[in-house]
Amino acid sequence: MIYDTIIIGGGPAGVAAGVYSARKKLKTLIVTESFGGQSAVAENIENWIGAKKISGIEFAKMLEEHIRAQENIEIKMPENVIDVKEAPKGFDIMTDKNNSYQAKALIITSGGRRRRLSIPGEDKFEGKGVAYCSTCDAPIFKNKSVAVVGGGDAGLEAAIDLARYAAKVYLISNKESLIGDLSIQEIVKNSEKITIIENASIQEILGDKFVSGFKYLDKNDNQIKELNVEGIFVEIGSTANSEFVKKLVNTNQKGEIIVDHKTGATSHPGIFAAGFITDEIYKQNNISAGDGVIAALSAYNYLLNFEKL
Amino acid sequence: MKITIYTTAGCVYCKMAKEFFKRNNISYEEKDISDDNARQEMIDKSNQLGVPVVDIEGQIIVGFDEEAMKKILKL
Numbered sequence: 547m548i549y550d551t552i553i554i555g556g557g558p559a560g561v562a563a564g565v566y567s568a569r570k571k572l573k574t575l576i577v578t579e580s581f582g583g584q585s586a587v588a589e590n591i592e593n594w595i596g597a598k599k600i601s602g603i604e605f606a607k608m609l610e611e612h613i614r615a616q617e618n619i620e621i622k623m624p625e626n627v628i629d630v631k632e633a634p635k636g637f638d639i640m641t642d643k644n645n646s647y648q649a650k651a652l653i654i655t656s657g658g659r660r661r662r663l664s665i666p667g668e669d670k671f672e673g674k675g676v677a678y679c680s681t682c683d684a685p686i687f688k689n690k691s692v693a694v695v696g697g698g699d700a701g702l703e704a705a706i707d708l709a710r711y712a713a714k715v716y717l718i719s720n721k722e723s724l725i726g727d728l729s730i731q732e733i734v735k736n737s738e739k740i741t742i743i744e745n746a747s748i749q750e751i752l753g754d755k756f757v758s759g760f761k762y763l764d765k766n767d768n769q770i771k772e773l774n775v776e777g778i779f780v781e782i783g784s785t786a787n788s789e790f791v792k793k794l795v796n797t798n799q800k801g802e803i804i805v806d807h808k809t810g811a812t813s814h815p816g817i818f819a820a821g822f823i824t825d826e827i828y829k830q831n832n833i834s835a836g837d838g839v840i841a842a843l844s845a846y847n848y849l850l851n852f853e854k855l
Numbered sequence: 856m857k858i859t860i861y862t863t864a865g866c867v868y869c870k871m872a873k874e875f876f877k878r879n880n881i882s883y884e885e886k887d888i889s890d891d892n893a894r895q896e897m898i899d900k901s902n903q904l905g906v907p908v909v910d911i912e913g914q915i916i917v918g919f920d921e922e923a924m925k926k927i928l929k930l
Contacts, residue, residue, distance in 0.1 A: 587867045602867055673903040681865035685889040686904050
């Protein structure tokens with residue numbers, strides 16, 4: 547069976563695209579790991595238009611309920627797309643469940659994921675001291691020494707979260723100065739527990755069974771230095787989940803899919819993209835939803851002419 | 856059936872795990888690992904430092920893994 551459109555991803559962009567595709571009576575399949583996108587783990591969302599304040603879980607549930615209320619839609623979850631190929635009548639997608647599905651048009655909304663350090667020790671010690679969620683895991687490091695890598699807003703907030711529990715927090719920034727919100731910087735700088743180490747590039751995570759420390763390059767004097775910590779929190783932003791489709795569509799340096807923002811069209815006819823994964827400047831849930839609508843309507847128009855192609 | 860879940864207050868995946876049990880009408884004991892004993896117990900059981908950890912009759916699941924929990928609970 548060939549679907550009219552397959553939507554890859556279940557965040558606000560994917561769900562918006564799904565609702566609009568279904569209402570256009572397109573035979574639609576959504577393949578996603580989960581619903582809600584990156585905001586599903588947010589403590590609270592206070593800027594989703596129409597809701598004064600909802601938790602990330604409620605947001606995810608709301609999106610899932612809305613998509614499941616549609617007819618003409620099939621959902622495969624949890625399932626991840628690992629490859630996309632051209633096929634005679636459109637596209638073939640392959641998933642991590644060893645399934646393959648076919649569609650005439652694709653809408654890619656697979657969003658982003660946390661950037662990793664990609665240094666020795668990171669994989670080995672993930673969950674054994676290397677952590678990516680300070681609001682989740684800060685209490686584990688009560689009275690211990692920890693490091694936060696990243697001098698942006700997320701790094702600053704993680705350092706503050708951790709300072710409530712840890713004995714000592716090192717905030718490591720590879721820039722010459724912190725870049726996060728100035729008022730939050732002020733809190734960090736005034737904290738007796740937090741030591742800021744700027745111009746430092748983390749090289750390796752050390753340990754035996756659990757993390758015991760890390761090596762970093764001090765770019766001020768070009769020396770490799772070592773610090774003992776039991777936890778390392780990584781807060782260095784996000785990266786686009788576009789690997790599986792990079793050989794078919796144009797992406798920018800950040801791996802974001804380049805789209806025509808009027809239509810959501812990518813460089814490849816029949817493939818549309820929306821939301822965080824695109825080169826959209828403002829990465830916002832509301833904008834992702836709007837982009838998803840644009841992509842779905844463009845896919846619909848593309849399919850109207852499909853038989854003539 | 857004895858089920859223990861190790862949590863922290865700010866952990867969304869812990870909330871998801873608890874909701875999963877509630878949805879399936881399964882009772883569980885929650886241990887907040889800001890308590891020193893609970894934290895050590897969690898580390899000893901799971902050999903790692905992340906929450907949630909779910910202990911279902913001695914079978915340890917790290918993280919919110921709905922499929923793994925369903926399998927053990929035969930849901």
